Amino acid sequence: MCELLEVSRTAFYARRTAKPGLRAVRDAELTGQIAEVHARSRGTYGAPRIHAVLKREGALCGRRRVARLMRAAGLEGRYRRRRHLTTVPDSRAATRPDLVLRQFGPDLVGVDTRWCGDITYVPTAEGWLYLATVIDIASRRVIGWATADHLRTDLVNLGYRSPAEYETALAA
Template identity: 80%
Template structure:
């Protein structure tokens, strides 16, 4: 059911059309296009489609782009082209959310020597063994300027982050910086095993 007649009545009563469209979640451009167009014209059809597109987009919580909105309309029996849906979405200021491309950080170095697993896959916390076993990993954070890489050093005994470093690259200096920060913070008095993935940053195991 279209709400355009209700908005028209509100307009005739001297009320704000923009506010009525916002409350009813209807495109103001679509309302005026339907108001000025002749019945059965392309503008009327575009206005009707814009309403349905807006509803589908809102139901998806703003995640659907033109291809998925078009698929829903097709399932509902609305025969229209995907390009038309894309055009109407642009005109209504609607767009889907794009999942960021996954960045791979653990890239094994084929030239790196194989190191023994000195912790023997034992990652259980032992509060009495602080600063004896550390483990490290690298994660990535998307920013407006590109990827920011974060290297962390965690004390296995306490599960606390004891050192970290950030950089815009994945070179060895990133991990070395995190290790230096951990040593500066904790100042271990005995030997420490550092366990990490066998990645492109070198064999830090």
């Protein structure tokens, strides 16, 4: 076999009985320290922060070595997800008048006279779920709501009910 692989017998047996090198031993020790720091940070620290902690603790290693050992150990830091762009304003659209005049405080006399709408984005396993609600400002009751997988105008139109439709829905 040594002739076929063009390796001397001495090299074959030396490699077979050799102990791991100093670098491999140091990598194993460093991997243990990295895993400990990663666990202390509850899995949030990545290679740069773990390198900074190890440096403070006196370990001599480079950031790229820490990154390589983290990859080999299957460790990675958490990162914030990118914000999902949800609203794209139309510069050509006409501005709507503020009929409430920015007065969102409850007025018990004005039940069913001032309504406020809002849209909420809910991340799910299948993507974003959009929830549109219409709330009576005085009573804080939800007048109507609708959900969809898109953020188009018809979602908001589905959430709106007229007072007559609202009373009919309550009676049913």
